[in-house]
Amino acid sequence: LVAAPDSSRAQYQLARVYEVQGPAKEALDAYAALLDDERWGRAAALGLADFLIELDRRSGMLGAEREVGWWREEGVVAEEGLRAAEALFTAALTERPNSVADLWGLGKLLFWQGRYEEALVCVVQLGELAPGDYRVHFFLSKLHVVLGGEEKALEAYERYSREKRRAEIDERVKVERDVLLKQLPGGRP
Numbered sequence: 001l002v003a004a005p006d007s008s009r010a011q012y013q014l015a016r017v018y019e020v021q022g023p024a025k026e027a028l029d030a031y032a033a034l035l036d037d038e039r040w041g042r043a044a045a046l047g048l049a050d051f052l053i054e055l056d057r058r059s060g061m062l063g064a065e066r067e068v069g070w071w072r073e074e075g076v077v078a079e080e081g082l083r084a085a086e087a088l089f090t091a092a093l094t095e096r097p098n099s100v101a102d103l104w105g106l107g108k109l110l111f112w113q114g115r116y117e118e119a120l121v122c123v124v125q126l127g128e129l130a131p132g133d134y135r136v137h138f139f140l141s142k143l144h145v146v147l148g149g150e151e152k153a154l155e156a157y158e159r160y161s162r163e164k165r166r167a168e169i170d171e172r173v174k175v176e177r178d179v180l181l182k183q184l185p186g187g188r189p
Helices: 008-021 024-033 041-059 063-067 079-095 100-112 116-129 134-146 150-183
Strands: none
Touching: 008 024, 008 041, 024 041, 024 079, 041 079, 041 100, 079 100, 100 116, 100 134, 116 134, 134 150
């Protein structure tokens, strides 16, 4: 950034470094600074949404804390940044309504803000677009718990468990197949 202060790529890489090494506030600020960038805005919005969820996971913050807006009071994320990220996802989904990445980003962003009903709409659509993605069902389970739908939460969690086991088995079969192919004469290197 010293050599090329206008480099959006360098700014994005700096946000990623801050995300991994800290401090969190600098990572959030670096992502937010890119939201208006034509080339890097969407990637920054996706990074911001993922990082906010990761911060919650690390801290153990759950629904109640998001609903009361602790993040506003502490100035963790500027509301204009959240609005800009939401606008990027909404615009992308207008152009490509079945964009899995943008549905994930918007769903995470809405969830993080405590806007669970709106997040649920995104995640249900994700479930239709990617029924075998076990992460979608885990997210659905969390949303149903927060919204008081215990039965739906259990169904989603059971589906998450089944799909995760299926993905693990598929991965194991693929690894074992590759090992066998390497051992066969004329097999793949």
